[in-house]
Amino acid sequence: MPKPLLTVLSREEALEIHSKALDLLSRVGVRFEDPEVAKILLDAGATRSNGRILIPEEMVSEALKNTPKRIDLYDRDGKKVATLGDGALIFNPGSAAIKILDYGAAEPRTPTLEDLKNLVLVVENLEFIEAQSTALVPGDAPIEIRDVVRLYPILKYSRKPVITGAFTAENMPVMLEMLRVVREDAWRRPFTIFDACPSPPLSWSKVTSRNIVDLARAGVPSEIISMPGLGATAPVTVAGATTLHHAEVLSGIVLAQTVSRNAPVIYGGSPALMHPRFGTTLITAPESILVSLAYRDLARFLGLPTHTYMGLSDSKLIDYQSGAEEAYSALLATLAGFDVISGPGMLEFESTQSLEKLVLDNEVCGLVKRVSRGFGVSVDEIATEVIEETVLRKGGNFLLSPHTRKHLRKDVHIPQVWDSTPRSRWSGRSIYDEAHATVIKILKEGSYHELSPDVMNELNKFYEKLWMKTSSKPKYV
Amino acid sequence: MFLKDLKEKLYRAVIEGDPEKALSYAQDLVLSGLDVRQIVSEVLAPAMRTVGEMYEKGEYFIADLIASAEAFKQVFDEVLKPRLASGAVSRGIVAVFGTVRGDIHELGKNIAKALFEAEGFEVIDLGVDVPPEKFAEVVESREEIKVVGLSALMSTTMIEQEKVIEELKRRGLRSKVIVVVGGAPVTEDWVRKIGADVCGDDAFRALKKVKELLGVA
Structure with missing residues (x-):
């Protein structure tokens, strides 16, 4: 079946970058802030030099051999929704925004738990954004539990899988426990993926390295998100940043596999060009995207499931730039065949979420997924018989052909919010206003999937205890 | 030649x-x-x-x-x-430098900082885009702070220098410090108008004046 597939590295080029990254790991090594984590690697055959952990090639090869090539992803209620490893294209809201942009506002504001609940409800009703994420950092929750509380409205209202992460080492076990309140086998048949980012160049913080260790032990998928800052924390060249990125992700994979053989790990990333004049981190710069496309090929070469931060915008408003950046990055991500694509809703250098943008991005996700699905070339689809019949006997009008009606439903993508009306039926409103109307409609009439009363009761108990630890009253949303 | x-x-x-x-x-x-x-x-x-x-x-x-x-x-x-002259006379005196709120230009501030440090001052550098409250908080935090340097490159952000002085007055700190205002648009008239002490258009002259006022020249 013809299907567009985008690759940028030849096998030889991928091999070259891979071997250079192995060389970096064995000669330059990786710094682990946490000595206990470093010890895990030292005990397994790594060596120490100048405070850095040198990882020999054999350790990397062994780890890669043990890393699962496919990961089954379930929903909250235990139904399998996807297999990662072959370009599953699971779009999810760009995560952990510290701001939300309200409809009509020029300045974003600090979000609340209530905002996160609304976001969850909106995403639950968007067809092409197949996973939730802990997308907002609620400013009205105590700082010590700001990562954990984000799971609450998601678990309560949504069935979709969740992309998330912990902000501290201590909270990772708490978040993992919280999942088991909802479903006993939430680790073995996971519906969550946890992000863990190395700190470029070639270094792991205490928090994220411990997160990897805990996740590997629990058997819950971790997503290793290297984030080379081109021209700041990484070489400015695409090849240099890709090599550094690859080495960092490999170091995370080695750690996970050393802790627990066959631990599920996703090869992720969020490369960003540092703007040469403003110092801002551009996720949608062509150079950033080229790094993502290149590491997608490296992961393909190693047979690993993949993640990227694409399908998002660096613009401050929902405007021409946001639409263009969203669409071009989302399309490239789908054509490259990533499994998990984090981005929708996101603005301003991964800092700001917008409900209206989520609705609009859902349209983009639908469009690009349609393109990436390709088309069939069966006898029925090539349709020479239909052409012959219609041309010779039906006056050349395919509108009348049953073939058209049959394939319209199957093959044609119909946008929901995008304006395709003739002027006579046009609402006169901009696409941004339409998106807002959709947000309002979803919040009023949308469907969601609450937990059973028993499980909800248990979740509330867990939630209450969590807040009590900070001596504050739980906020229920 | x-x-x-x-x-x-x-x-x-x-x-x-x-x-x-x-x-x-x-x-x-x-x-x-x-x-x-x-x-x-x-x-x-x-x-x-x-x-x-x-x-x-x-x-x-x-x-x-x-x-x-x-x-x-x-x-x-x-x-x-x-x-440069021995900085011994200025030792123990602390200066707080920063570029005012809304302004991210730091070249002028950094030159002044280098000169003051060379003279033996301890310089606390608050960086750029510094709000008036921050200047005041830092001045309040240490007895040894005797100089505040406010840098602004743009005429649009110069007004912030006045706000810092107002904030210092509001907290009763104005008399504790010598206020130097610097930057391309700053003039002696401006210094008088906003009630600053020293014009920092030329870092050397400003340094000399500050030392005179401190009695360490």
Whole structure:
């Protein structure tokens, strides 16, 4: 079946970058802030030099051999929704925004738990954004539990899988426990993926390295998100940043596999060009995207499931730039065949979420997924018989052909919010206003999937205890 | 003619961000007998100003700015600083420098900082885009703080210098410190108008004035 597939590295080029990254790991090594984590690697055959952990090639090869090539992803209620490893294209809201942009506002504001609940409800009703994420950092929750509380409205209202992460080492076990309140086998048949980012160049913080260790032990998928800052924390060249990125992700994979053989790990990333004049981190710069496309090929070469931060915008408003950046990055991500694509809703250098943008991005996700699905070339689809019949006997009008009606439903993508009306039926409103109307409609009439009363009761108990630890009253949303 | 040529070469080396060349030309200039103060005010400061302008015009990137700042720093620390007057008289006096809210230009502030440090001051650098409350908080936090330097490159952000002075007054801190206001648009008239003490349009003159006011000149 013809299907567009985008690759940028030849096998030889991928091999070259891979071997250079192995060389970096064995000669330059990786710094682990946490000595206990470093010890895990030292005990397994790594060596120490100048405070850095040198990882020999054999350790990397062994780890890669043990890393699962496919990961089954379930929903909250235990139904399998996807297999990662072959370009599953699971779009999810760009995560952990510290701001939300309200409809009509020029300045974003600090979000609340209530905002996160609304976001969850909106995403639950968007067809092409197949996973939730802990997308907002609620400013009205105590700082010590700001990562954990984000799971609450998601678990309560949504069935979709969740992309998330912990902000501290201590909270990772708490978040993992919280999942088991909802479903006993939430680790073995996971519906969550946890992000863990190395700190470029070639270094792991205490928090994220411990997160990897805990996740590997629990058997819950971790997503290793290297984030080379081109021209700041990484070489400015695409090849240099890709090599550094690859080495960092490999170091995370080695750690996970050393802790627990066959631990599920996703090869992720969020490369960003540092703007040469403003110092801002551009996720949608062509150079950033080229790094993502290149590491997608490296992961393909190693047979690993993949993640990227694409399908998002660096613009401050929902405007021409946001639409263009969203669409071009989302399309490239789908054509490259990533499994998990984090981005929708996101603005301003991964800092700001917008409900209206989520609705609009859902349209983009639908469009690009349609393109990436390709088309069939069966006898029925090539349709020479239909052409012959219609041309010779039906006056050349395919509108009348049953073939058209049959394939319209199957093959044609119909946008929901995008304006395709003739002027006579046009609402006169901009696409941004339409998106807002959709947000309002979803919040009023949308469907969601609450937990059973028993499980909800248990979740509330867990939630209450969590807040009590900070001596504050739980906020229920 | 020889001196003019050397000055031009140092000026170019700082703009190009070449510390090696800059160091060698600066040494030559010192050997030719040019006063270190003149090297700063006639060569280094104008070079850094040009670099700032090139950045504003989009010709220079952050990486270029950093290279020039590094050239400036090496010349200042290795060639000029050892030849400046002993800073012993100013030891123990703390100055707080920052670029005011809404303004992210720090070249002028950094030059002043280098000079004050060379004179023995301890300089607390608050960076750029600093709100009035932050200046006041820091002044309040340490007894030894006697000088506050407020830098602003733009006429639109100059007004913030006045707000810092108001904030210091509001907290009863104004008399504790000497306020230096600096930046391209700052004039003696402006200093009087907002009730500052020293005009920082020329860092050397400002330093001299501050020392006089502190009685350590």
